[in-house]
Amino acid sequence: MLPVAKIVNDPVHGFIRLPAGRVLQALNHPIVQRLRRLSQLGLAQFVYPGATHTRFLHALGVLHLAQEALTSLAGKGVTISAETWEAVLLAAFLHDIGHGPFSHSLEGQLLPYTHETIGLQLLELLERDLGDLSEVRALWQGTHPRSFLSELIAGQIDVDRLDYLVRDSFFTGVQEGLVGTERLIYTMAVAENRLVIEEKGLTSVEKFIVTRRFMYWQVYLHKAVLGAEWLLRRWWAAFAQSEEHPRNYSTDTGLDRFLSLDEAAIWGWIHWGTGAAFPPLRVLSRALLERQLYKIRYTPPEEAPFLREVWRKRLPSPHQTWQEWFWVEGWAENEAYQPGQEENILILTKGGQIRALQELSPWIHELAGPTRRFFAGGLPVAWLESQQL
């Protein structure tokens, strides 16, 4: 363990011990401090008002779990050099730096890249201040020679997922999402350079996957959360095509501009939008401020046109002109666990063999695969009526 330089109080994990050295430098870097202004769950707080936790707090939690896992593995005889130890902590702590504001809704919109790609670019910026981070990069990209460490950072049961499940559960108040991180971490081991779960942790793994599925439907794909996220997406589309805004944002402007963006900036533009010339932008801006969401239902796709027609007919005729903006439909997906060749969760049997989870728990296969549901819905008609165009 590295010497402790600072302690932060986390309502989820308790005292988090931050080591001196580059982790502390990273903590104080503007690129990391920016994560304080990005929420972990975006507009899910419209449904779960406690869920205002930030990516910054999540990053601390992931760091903490990585520390716990390394300590546990070290206790089982896995040797890890101080340098690699620090690299793992940094890889955990920095894993989300590429996210922008409201990432669930706007990823790929503010810059035409995934957050992973942006993260790699930001890592280069960080190297100017923190020195070489190539080991972090290798951990992220799965090219680290000790691949179990990559899997700890970005695998099927990694410290990222462990932290966000338990943290989202804590802050939403959906206590069914609580996962026994301590037990799972304690049953992690290394075999043939892979991260494996000892067989005594098998039911914990099953529980983890079912919990993830639960949280998907209860929180991440909750239909009101979906309604909120689509509201923001459509608002952005309306905003992006508006010519008038003095600070309108171009996706050409690159990384510096991206770094200055946070959720406050988006909210600022939403406020501005309430007075914009483009009618849908005005309406969608006000809808966000007053929490008037698309009222989504899960429905067979063939019934969506009918539902839409019912809704449309009740609209005042000026609003019918803009109806495309006030209705959404599409597929929501849940990929709690996708069994496949490369990404199996591996179980170390008592006999010392490595087996894929789905061999031992075949029902997982049926349970966890991608499940899609079609959704459709419009803004509340009564509220729309109260909105001048």
Added chain:
Amino acid sequence: MLPVAKIVNDPVHGFIRLPAGRVLQALNHPIVQRLRRLSQLGLAQFVYPGATHTRFLHALGVLHLAQEALTSLAGKGVTISAETWEAVLLAAFLHDIGHGPFSHSLEGQLLPYTHETIGLQLLELLERDLGDLSEVRALWQGTHPRSFLSELIAGQIDVDRLDYLVRDSFFTGVQEGLVGTERLIYTMAVAENRLVIEEKGLTSVEKFIVTRRFMYWQVYLHKAVLGAEWLLRRWWAAFAQSEEHPRNYSTDTGLDRFLSLDEAAIWGWIHWGTGAAFPPLRVLSRALLERQLYKIRYTPPEEAPFLREVWRKRLPSPHQTWQEWFWVEGWAENEAYQPGQEENILILTKGGQIRALQELSPWIHELAGPTRRFFAGGLPVAWLESQQL
């Protein structure tokens, strides 16, 4: 809601409000007070030392959840008379009075009846002090005209199971067993006189079943817990065949004698057993006091003879004489959820139809059916060697 007469502090549910009237009378009755001297999980505290909670506390918790459920159903327009309301609370509160000490291990041994049968007999005794309890009896036996109330007391997702899952999870410290009782109770409804779960609670039900399965393997069928329970069972067999004990217990002696039995009495006999004439009784008594358990493994049944032979050969020869007493094997079973004709969990779809859970979540079928594992193991040889015969 009935007026509150007394408040009890429960670490799991917080303040539990006890209504005046027959519930309070029942609380103060010796038949109920006796539950204070029966632990909920018996010897599981050898593995989870926090799990010392009593059947009395569990009974209070079940009463509390029944109250919550009735209040929620009433809020949905289900009318329940004050008399029936009280009967439901009593049926919940008294549901376990037929248990004896260490019920997981000794049920059917102290009296040749199940705890349900004994419970019905004790209900008659209670009627002398509390007046007619036939409505309670009907709720227990499923003959109440409002069958949803029977299902609330003794169904697939009843208040008994809800309380014990969350309570056992709390006191063992196995936090993965925490179930969102509030959400499940809130999604309960009544349709066609059956207790149903509204479709929005579907993932909660799935979660409940997976959690139950988890708790089975992690706690109830934990191999050291099994080892402890079998130790007690074999101790009882040795004790029962011992002629010498002055207070030896006969299963003929009936209900009064049964009522005076509690876990303290069993422990008293265990102490006495350390000095008994019958060697296996002496050894098993000391094993219980010193927590030396059968070291059980789950194993294919065909390998058990081999394992036993390895163990036997290490025994000192005097101990080999009594080896039958120092070894156990058999099947452990987990019946988290047994789908079938009569006992389906019913889901009320958004369209207003009643559907069986396994139609909506077919993977449950595969998951939840009875799973059996063979186990085998002996007392620790090193410890046996230290025990004179």
Added chain:
Amino acid sequence: MLPVAKIVNDPVHGFIRLPAGRVLQALNHPIVQRLRRLSQLGLAQFVYPGATHTRFLHALGVLHLAQEALTSLAGKGVTISAETWEAVLLAAFLHDIGHGPFSHSLEGQLLPYTHETIGLQLLELLERDLGDLSEVRALWQGTHPRSFLSELIAGQIDVDRLDYLVRDSFFTGVQEGLVGTERLIYTMAVAENRLVIEEKGLTSVEKFIVTRRFMYWQVYLHKAVLGAEWLLRRWWAAFAQSEEHPRNYSTDTGLDRFLSLDEAAIWGWIHWGTGAAFPPLRVLSRALLERQLYKIRYTPPEEAPFLREVWRKRLPSPHQTWQEWFWVEGWAENEAYQPGQEENILILTKGGQIRALQELSPWIHELAGPTRRFFAGGLPVAWLESQQL
């Protein structure tokens, strides 16, 4: 109890039941929805990164506790009409609507009024949509004929304080702040039209006051929290005197303008400030974004000049020009409980007498009075050096 119309999940109190009628109307009103964009603890999240909870969530919690208290009082025979019941819930729910962004730091700056005054004005706006709210006003102002209800809303141990103590404790992770709200509410009673605590709750009251004191020093007056709040205050001063900003804010502009202000707007101005012409505004803006706080110490006031001199000498000379902006000092105050004629906490003795708390617990007097500490500190010199002017 009023019929339940909606349920919200609160990580602190669990499921919060919202009654139909005017409470639900209030919930959906833009004046209340705006509270989603105001944090309860402002910049305290710089120190306790979990403390991102909003005034909206707090308002729900206060509503919940008010409901619990009314239910408990009703159970003790206090009769409350349905109309008054709803008024109490509204008074609880709306009690903080007059707050603006970062109220701890900026109260009185954005509009020259207290949040109570602004709240009363907003209540008039709400009356246009919700109808007469004069009973709410009376509850707020202490002129309600049933003065115990006013005390429940705004007294020494009111539902506001109960909620914020336990909520701030929960989200900061400072578990020592957890207050047993259930017990305190359960010991509330009415005597001579005053809200009193039954004597059996005496130690709970003492505990509540000591906890409040604890939270003051550990959270509200934590020196890094103070450093952050003063940073914002000085930033505002610099911003307010800057002529150049196109949207600069005038305190003349009244309530509509005030309502459109939220913390996102302030952060937007902070971003803008990083490029402003006025050097201190640039520096303070960046300090906020990078979490570079005044490094405050509690110190005797006579030593402050010396500390300042030490700090000043280390400043680069260009920065010395603006040193007034980079240094703060003053008194921090803690008024956990201020005993006095009008505002005593009243205890109902077992003998039926009403006594002031300080008669029964005289040490409270010494403990709880206003405690002041002088503080002083500057921005970190090393960081200032890295900032061009």
Added chain:
Amino acid sequence: MLPVAKIVNDPVHGFIRLPAGRVLQALNHPIVQRLRRLSQLGLAQFVYPGATHTRFLHALGVLHLAQEALTSLAGKGVTISAETWEAVLLAAFLHDIGHGPFSHSLEGQLLPYTHETIGLQLLELLERDLGDLSEVRALWQGTHPRSFLSELIAGQIDVDRLDYLVRDSFFTGVQEGLVGTERLIYTMAVAENRLVIEEKGLTSVEKFIVTRRFMYWQVYLHKAVLGAEWLLRRWWAAFAQSEEHPRNYSTDTGLDRFLSLDEAAIWGWIHWGTGAAFPPLRVLSRALLERQLYKIRYTPPEEAPFLREVWRKRLPSPHQTWQEWFWVEGWAENEAYQPGQEENILILTKGGQIRALQELSPWIHELAGPTRRFFAGGLPVAWLESQQL
């Protein structure tokens, strides 16, 4: 840190890591396993039915906190040899081995010694199996050269008190008793060979003391708890003077006999007592089984004779004969914190000085001193009437 050999799940502290070596040997020793059959709070579970936790679990908790404290002190540069480290863990883990059943009520009755004296004798027994434990003895007796370690084990804020406060709070459900052990342990330091609390922990210490006081009145001296404990004491007095019981217990019989005593044995005697010849013994035995407690009031001592007379007059005349057995009175005392020369809690100021707590927080002096209250009460008359003599 010592290598981890075994992990135990504690609902309070989570996973407790047990080191290999003598700690594990101690764990498996019958003298320690016996603590599983002693409850931490005795008959307090008559009032708080969740409070069934054992001295064994508490011992594990104290061990855990000692480990945390040592790790924290080591992180601050205090060097501790592996040998001393283990001795501290053992001193923590074994600190309560001298307790007998129902120690709050029966200490000094079963053997005419304090639990400390018995503990020292049992330590000699343990030395036969574990080897030399003189360093443990020195830690207990305050003669260890590194006196801060003695203070950690048995001082004003030691790991024993920290664990039992938080544990008793957890299992009773009195959440106000939760103490932030992590923060207190983190602020411990060593100065001049004394255990001190850094000044930043001052409010935590104040909070700890007030919490202890709270728990005294809410749990340990709760009048129904007192009523239960006195019931057991008087029962013992009646039992001890009964000549007839075949296994009656003599205080001459020494340590071996004492070791075989547990709470089950006492309950066994209580069952036997229900059929004894001596009428008060019969009544008191049944009272314990049926939870009929002395109904105690706190009252000025001069009023006790009057209360007793009122009670006595309602007794049936056969019961008046034995009235001495059915009434109790006396002083209950609370010594949350007794400031004095030797036992001060020491605060390390930011300036590096060691100051006594009461210099910095003078109100503690007034608060925490011994508070005595007189109590009196009898068994419930209605219940007594139902008991034949």
